[in-house]
Amino acid sequence: xxxxxxxxxxxxxxxxxxxxxxxxxxxxxxxxxxxKQDSKKFLKIMFSYNNKELIINETVPNRFSPxxxxxxxxxxxxxxxxxxxxxxxxCASSQRTGYEKLFFGSGTxxxxx
Amino acid sequence: xxxxKQNSPSLSVQEGRISILNCDYTNSMFDYFLWYKKYPxxxxxxxxxxxxxxxxxxxGRFTVFLNKSAKHLSLHxxxxxxxxxxxxxCAGLGSGGxxxxxxxxxxxxxxxxx
Numbered sequence: 647x648x649x650x651x652x653x654x655x656x657x658x659x660x661x662x663x664x665x666x667x668x669x670x671x672x673x674x675x676x677x678x679x680x681x682k683q684d685s686k687k688f689l690k691i692m693f694s695y696n697n698k699e700l701i702i703n704e705t706v707p708n709r710f711s712p713x714x715x716x717x718x719x720x721x722x723x724x725x726x727x728x729x730x731x732x733x734x735x736x737c738a739s740s741q742r743t744g745y746e747k748l749f750f751g752s753g754t755x756x757x758x759x
Numbered sequence: 760x761x762x763x764k765q766n767s768p769s770l771s772v773q774e775g776r777i778s779i780l781n782c783d784y785t786n787s788m789f790d791y792f793l794w795y796k797k798y799p800x801x802x803x804x805x806x807x808x809x810x811x812x813x814x815x816x817x818x819g820r821f822t823v824f825l826n827k828s829a830k831h832l833s834l835h836x837x838x839x840x841x842x843x844x845x846x847x848x849c850a851g852l853g854s855g856g857x858x859x860x861x862x863x864x865x866x867x868x869x870x871x872x873x
Contacts, residue, residue, distance in 0.1 A: 650802070689803070689848065689863040736802050747793060748861065750802030 649673050652737045652751035659727060660759055667722045667754045669737030678720035679738040679748065680712060689736070695720055696742065727758045762786040763851050765864035773872050778836040780867050782849030785830065789851035789862075794823060794834050797846045797866070806847070807834070836869075844871045 652669040659665055671678060680692040693712045694701045700712065709725045724731060737751040764783045772778045782792075790811040795803035809816040809823045809832065816823050822835045836843055846866040853860040 655800075687865045691861065738802070747805035747808065748795075748803075750795075750804070752800065752802045 648751075650737055650739055650749050650751040652735075652754055654754060655752065656755050656757075658757045658759065661727055661729060663727050664723070664725045665727060665756075666724070667735055667737075667756075669720050669722070669751060671718055671737075671739040671749070673739055673741075673749060675739035675741045675749070676717060677740050677742045678714070679740070680720065680722050681736040681738060681750075683734040683736065683753070685733070692722075692735075693720075724756075729758050732756055732758045761864075762789075762862045763849055763864040765847075765849055765867050767867050768865070769868040769870065771870045771872055772839050774841060775838045778834075778839045778843065778869055778871070780834040780836075780847050780849075780869065782832045782834075782864055783830060784832075784849075784851050786851060786853070786862070787830075788853045791852040792823070792825065792832055793850045793852065793861070794821075795848040795850065795863075797848065803848055839869075839871045841871050841873060844869060 650671045677696040679694045681689050682692050683689050692703050692706045695712055695714055697717055711723045712720055714720045734753045734755050736753045738748040740748050762785050793808040794806040796806045797803040807818050807821050807823050809825050814825050820836055825832045846868050848866045849864040850861045
């Protein structure tokens with residue numbers, strides 16, 4: 647039973663399209679995240695979200711928006727996809743009581759053609 | 760601005776020997792460090808962590824050492840096993856806690872040779 651699951655695993659799309667990546671966690675955590683691993687292999691946080699607060703990394707374009715229908719889900723919507731958006735996107739969750747470890751999903755490989 | 764640096768993109772070690780993965784950081788505000796392990800086509804998984812008030816933390820075959828004055832930490836795996844072949848990410852966390860501030864290095868690909 648996967649703790650953090652995200653779909654799809656692979657996403658190939660044309661420039662200019664709008665796409666979504668879904669994420670669900672069954673750990674009962676109250677905070678979820680989206681990370682991006684770019685071509686240089688850095689894992690960088692894009693958003694963190696709990697039911698009270700959305701924290702956005704200031705470098706993230708506003709074409710990217712997280713949407714959380716409930717505490718167990720945090721989806722990522724991307725508008726007007728660009729070539730530079732090609733990367734692996736990881737969803738993660740944690741329980742915010744201090745120095746928590748993150749639990750990651752298996753990633754979504756996004757390729758923009 | 761790389762606040763966490765893993766200068767070895769890859770490391771090859773014989774099975775049974777010790778693997779030492781290094782990590783340097785520049786942010787003096789980091790007071791907690793974590794190591795994650797990642798297999799291909801999977802997400803990173805937490806491996807071990809250390810608080811800045813300690814200089815060593817051990818968990819089975821895995822030991823993390825922290826040298827605050829040198830802003831350097833290392834992960835020791837002994838003995839190395841084939842299943843340890845993976846990419847290892849070092850991450851630093853600023854004071855105040857919470858995973859928002861996790862800053863990752865680029866990772867080191869560890870290859871255990873039979």
